[in-house]
Amino acid sequence: MKGPIFNGAIILVGVFVFLKFLLPLFTAPLPASLIYLYVALALSGIMIFGTMSASSLEAFMGPIYRFLSGKGQSGVGQMARLAVLVLFPLLVGWQTYTKLAPSDLPPAENRTIHPAPPGEFVGLSNPYPKVPENIMMGKGLYAAYCSPCHGANFDGKGPAAPGFNPPPANFSDPGTIAQLQESYLFWRIKKGGVGLPVEGMPWKSAMPRWEEELSDEFIWKIIMGEYDGAHQSPRTWEEEE
Template identity: 40%
Template structure:
């Protein structure tokens, strides 16, 4: 959050309400316009890192609809607003203001067009799918693994044999730092030494919306098959993840999964349950 900007916007709003309204009578349309500008400024400049333009457009569309609903939810207020617009359009006293508005609107459009044409060229943005859906089963070293029912075979050691479990986690730690941390980073935030070279960036496992929401069999599939194993739907995936089945054994992959959850403190999503 950019608190300085947000407080500034709030201060201007208070000033308008407490000071400006002593001299100028602001009708409902003017107030709604002020609110619209204030919220646009808050979304555009009050949040750090900045929101993508697509999100600002979405939020402002919702706010515009809401403000329009507020304006028209009361018959008397709407009629008053309509009359004030008509007054502004026809009354002699507003002639100069009307001319200014009629000049400012096309000038603003022209300025916006000029500014957007002068922006540095960018590749088009697109809605990217984050979680590729896994197949129902995969083959690993010639054996078929059903992803709907597969469990980490070493997970139950957590309760039955703590020493053996700790050994598997330690093995997972070794594998992670030998193979994975170059991209996913030493604290699993997706900020490894090679990360800056990728688009999109490597997954951040500390994020509550990545491995915390997934079953272990899903992670097994992603690690084992990597980018070459991604489904044909929702392409391009733009993933640089290697197919680790070529370098690691099945046990090593399950071990590294244990380590990922152990390090981040998350629990894997359980299988099945409701019905």
């Protein structure tokens, strides 16, 4: 059982085992589509290598041709050939079925969680100084207007939160407000869910359009209170001290 095909098979299995089972021990698991891509690339490489010259082509393809033609085979070889010849059409049939079978899965949705804000909101800075009085006032306003959904602990787990889709943002998660500038929060609070662009799926968000109820001053102070309470800092372009 030696030869280029056997070697190629060993390499393929090795690549698959490495990507599927060994790599996840050190890093995040790869998606199946990526594993397929890598295995297909490895297979292409093996095939190019195996068919580079007439002699390597014969060494690589010869056994496959002889196997498929069935000449001079007996016993196990014959059975294996028969199995391959029967299984291949069945696989094609199965593939056809899975591609055509009606799916009960709803359409896939790709919601962009932090879409780009409109130009007029880019680069605004908080006009109110970060002094304890302003932060305290911001926290008080937050408690009154925001905490029912975003939670008294700034964790997105307010009493009104269960049942929302998408769920209220968790500000203590380093992936939310810590990744954003204050001007971004100002936009999202002022315009609410209905202010989102199409990729943000504005038709699903329950975030109110607070500009109809709160002054800009209140919104800026809420932002201050939010960062302070969630123990996060806004993203800035300036160098940190």
